[in-house]
Amino acid sequence: GQQLNQSPQSMFIQEGEDVSMNCTSSSIFNTWLWYKQDPGEGPVLLIALYKAGELTSNGRLTAQFGITRKDSFLNISASIPSDVGIYFCAGQRLTIQGAQKLVFGQGTRLTINP
């Protein structure tokens, strides 16, 4: 099936550091989404990107929809303890059958040392 390559798989950083993670694919997507999952909870949408080249911010979070439509990145600036969790990228594309399909990356687990 369709794969999204999300990296890194895990990150161990100091509080206050900036974080960068990305997703790449061999296929084109028409929407990119970034979700965060706290321990014991369901994923929560952070940022949605709908246009190639789009750069969107949400507080300390910034995400971009790659110009080739095959990749996206998420940056977190000045990390704080509550940023701990698993971050998932998701790409949406139209299938041959005409249905919208959402594919998730494997996640980036972020750990912050105070």
Place this chain on the structure above:
Amino acid sequence: DSGVTQTPKHLITATGQRVTLRCSPRSGDLSVYWYQQSLDQGLQFLIQYYNGEERAKGNILERFSAQQFPDLHSELNLSSLELGDSALYFCASSPDTGANVLTFGAGSRLTVL
């Protein structure tokens, strides 16, 4: 609270048994999606329903089935359970079939002993 309600939150059962997981979508959402998340794994898409009808199927085992009822709530049935079925099962909903911005529930953690 995301507005998507899943029950039960935790479930422990034995191999060979059958369980039913329940999901109520966010008010106004017509589409329901089921995902499986095994330990330290990503989200694997199982199946999607829209307004009572199956719309898309992912890597769902034949031992698993789902349905969406007229009141739009959905149930995921897991039968002949195996140890490897232990996982978090998430339900998500969206307003339409676009699978665009999904709202997830808190999940049901299934442990098969």
